[in-house]
Amino acid sequence: MPVDRLAARVGSTPFFAYDRAMLTRRIQLLRDTLPAGVSISYAVKANPMPAVVQHLSGLVDAFDVASGLELRTALDTPMPAARVSFAGPGKTDAELAQAVAAGVTIEMESETEAERVVAAGRRLGIRPRVAVRINPDFTVKGSGMRLGGGPQQFGIDAERVPALLKELVHADVDFLGFHVFAGSQNLRAESICEAQRQTVELMMRLADESPLPVRYLNVGGGFGIPYFPKDEPLDLAAVAANLRALVEGSIRPALPDARVVVELGRFIVGECGVYVTRVVDRKESRGRTYLVVDGGLHHQLAASGNFGQVIRRNYPLAIGNRWAEEARETVTVVGCLCTPLDLLGDNVTLPPAEIGDLVVIFQAGAYGLTASPTAFLGHPAPAEVLV
Ligand SMILES: *Cc1c(COP(=O)(O)O)cnc(C)c1O
Numbered sequence: 001m002p003v004d005r006l007a008a009r010v011g012s013t014p015f016f017a018y019d020r021a022m023l024t025r026r027i028q029l030l031r032d033t034l035p036a037g038v039s040i041s042y043a044v045k046a047n048p049m050p051a052v053v054q055h056l057s058g059l060v061d062a063f064d065v066a067s068g069l070e071l072r073t074a075l076d077t078p079m080p081a082a083r084v085s086f087a088g089p090g091k092t093d094a095e096l097a098q099a100v101a102a103g104v105t106i107e108m109e110s111e112t113e114a115e116r117v118v119a120a121g122r123r124l125g126i127r128p129r130v131a132v133r134i135n136p137d138f139t140v141k142g143s144g145m146r147l148g149g150g151p152q153q154f155g156i157d158a159e160r161v162p163a164l165l166k167e168l169v170h171a172d173v174d175f176l177g178f179h180v181f182a183g184s185q186n187l188r189a190e191s192i193c194e195a196q197r198q199t200v201e202l203m204m205r206l207a208d209e210s211p212l213p214v215r216y217l218n219v220g221g222g223f224g225i226p227y228f229p230k231d232e233p234l235d236l237a238a239v240a241a242n243l244r245a246l247v248e249g250s251i252r253p254a255l256p257d258a259r260v261v262v263e264l265g266r267f268i269v270g271e272c273g274v275y276v277t278r279v280v281d282r283k284e285s286r287g288r289t290y291l292v293v294d295g296g297l298h299h300q301l302a303a304s305g306n307f308g309q310v311i312r313r314n315y316p317l318a319i320g321n322r323w324a325e326e327a328r329e330t331v332t333v334v335g336c337l338c339t340p341l342d343l344l345g346d347n348v349t350l351p352p353a354e355i356g357d358l359v360v361i362f363q364a365g366a367y368g369l370t371a372s373p374t375a376f377l378g379h380p381a382p383a384e385v386l387v
Contacts, residue, residue: 001387003276003320003358013278013358014295015383018052018365022272027059030264033236035244039261041085041218044070046265046366047273051386053077056268064263065104068095075102085218087133087179089153096120100128105216107133107179109155111164118171127172131216132165133179134158136202140183140195140222154181161206169211177216177258178203185266187224189235193242195222200246204254216259217251219243223267227363228313234267266366273365275300275382276320277344279357280336289331293359296335296342299382301372303344303361304335314345320358325351333359337377 001009006017030040041062044053048070053063057077065071066088074084086099087107093116099106100120108114108130121128137158139149151157156164161178168175180202182195199219207214226233247260277295284290297304305312317333319325329352333345344361353359374381 003274003360006387007276007278007320007358010276010383010385012383013276014293014299015385016273016275016299016364016369018047018049018269018273018384018386020055020386023052023055023269024059026268026272027056029236030268033240034262035240035247037260038243038247039259041261041263042268043221043263043265044074045370047269047368048073048370049384049386050076052269055386060268062261062263068092068098071095071098071102071104075104082129085131085179087181093120097124100124100126103129105129105131105176107131107218109133109153111156111160111167114164114168114171118173121172127174129174129176130168131176131179131218132156132161133181134161134202134206136180136182136199138182138195138198138202140186141188141191155179158202158206162209165206165210165212175212177214177218178206179218179220181218181220181222181263183220183222185224186222187226187231187234189238189242192222192234192239195220196239196243196246200250204250207255214255214258216261217255218261218263221262221264221267223264225266225270225363225366227315268366270363270366273363273368275303275361275364275368277335277359277361279353279355279359282353282355289329291331291333291345291353291359292336293333293344294336295382296337296344296379297339297372298335298337298342298374298376298379299372300344300361300364300368302367303364304341305343306341307367307371312343312346314348315364316362317345317348317350318360318362319351319353320360322351322353322357327351329353336379 039061057079062083063074081103084104133155135155180199277293281292303315335342
């Protein structure tokens, strides 16, 4: 749909639009490439819009949630509770009780959390379904966000897992297996393959010593998407071939029935969304042309470079109502907040834009609205639509 028609349909700017057909194609790509029998779990925090989660519930095998609210969003869809896992540090007693009552799998992040899960189960008279999130003893290179290898707030240190499993033998819990999440936004297939090899090796070693049967192996994900001109898309086929070799060579011989899961957020939704803003001012300042738009970092923090980026680079953007026109003007696109951090496009060459034109920011489907400081400066919330 042309962006100006979409904007008219939404009725106001700024807004986020997510593409249903693209989401479907994205899952189809994963199905066509990943080994059969590997489950795909969607990490809801990447984009928790209820309509998106609802649409994906018919396409993926599982959901991973990270808060009580995300848990409710997941449970509002047809996804069975047994296919929802709840990870994340600092789960409150109320969230644990919610999770136990719903029958979702709790990915335990510490020994004390394990004790609290057992207590919640006892209080409710329900046997909690649990898995152990492991803080791996290796680290992954090439990841936008690196997890594991040293001390961290996520998961239980690998070397302490055997002692916890011994305790769990006597606890009234339904132990399913293990979860490792070693990093995020990784575009290098070799480093994802290496992480998967080390993850499976670690899990198989722990499963071999485990006094409890292991039926669930969540091997993480971290599949990245290209944001910047020099980024090459991830070689998904290479990752899939490596995973197939691990499943067939290492996992199946020892654990023929274990459910193997990859857990993805950004790779599924990131490319399926745009953030659309309108030019409210066009001004010159000492030789530089500024386009001032009605959105900004309060809705799309990542595009301003302030969501964990080390070097600020421009997200891809375009003038949505001037696709056919030649890019022949270099401008700086800024948001409407009173801070120089609210920079959306630094020295970008675009078709000459006027007040009222639409600036479209791509790759806005993941970690957009809910990863942004929406209350900052008190501007209205943007609309979100699934089209
Ligand atoms: C955030 C998160 C994900 C999703 O990461 P993406 O980079 O969006 O794929 C998956 N698993 C866990 C445990 C997470 O915390």
